[in-house]
Structures are given as structure tokens and as C-alpha cells.
Amino acid sequence: MGMRSPDGAAAQRAAAAPAAPDVRRPPLLVLAAVVTALEAAGLCVSGVFSAVDTAAGRSYHTASGIAFTVLEFIVVAGVTWIAFGIARMRPWSRTPAVLTQVITGIVAIYLLQAQRLYWGIPAMVLALAGLAGLLAPPSLRALTRSAGPGERPPGDPPA
Secondary structure (H helix, E strand, O other), X not given: OOOOOHHHHHHHHHHHOOOOOOXXXXXXXXXXXXXXXXXXXXXXXXXXXXXXXXXXXXXXXXHHHHHHHHHHHHHHHHHHHHHHHHHOOXXXXXXXXXXXXXXXXXXXXXXXXXXXXXXXXXXXXXXXXXXXHHHOHHHHHHOOOOOOOOOOOOOOOOX
């Protein structure tokens, strides 16, 4: 077959293309993505409660209640974006996801100390499950950017 035939060009492109890497998602990474999405959903519920309280006049200042509610929905969008990044195994998502879990754990401790067990216990469970999912070795490998040609993998000493 010649280069002008469709079969010849397609066969050459297929032969020249690198083999697709094995992109299986580790189960604990899927757990971390689900946990982060659940945290975003919980923040959304909290934002709705905040909006209702502000609209009902139960906020200390109406302006601060509105600002807090808007800020909370911006955070919901960010945490959702991080969850999508984890689910797609994007290396950029690892650090914000770990920070999200640490902050969730800190908030959970605060809620538990304030006797808000119905919010604190689920938050602590989610934070611990999210950290376990993110820090498991298969998850760390999946979220580590692989080295391209001529580059050293992360953590390799110089030659």
C-alpha cells in the first residue's frame, strides 16, 4: 500500500503513536475523589442553610451574611473542581486535596468541641478517609507526574 492510500497512512500513524499507558484508577484514589465530592455537597448544604438564615434576618449583619454565603459557594465550586481533578488523576489536584482534608479535619475538631456531633463526626470520618485515600502509595503514584524523555522522575538523585 502506498502513502496515499487511507489504509497505509492510518497504519503508519498507529505504528508511530506511543502505546497508551495503563491508566487504572486505584480504588483508594476513587475513594478520595468521592470523599472530596461529598465534602463539596456538605458545604453546599451548609451554604443553603446560611442563605436561608441570612434571608430570614438571623445573621448578625445582613451584609456579612450575604458575603459569607457567596464565599461559601465559591469554596464549593473550588472543592468540586478539586474532586474532578482527583477523579481524572491530575497531578495538580494532590496538594489542594490534601489541604482540603486537613482543613476539614480541623473544622471537625472545632465542631466536636462545640458539641455539634451531627456535623463533626461525619466531617472527621470524611477527612480521615480522604487522607487515607490520597496518601495511599498507589494513589500517590497515580497523582505523580511521570517523567518525559530526558527528564528525571521526581525523587531521583542527579546522575
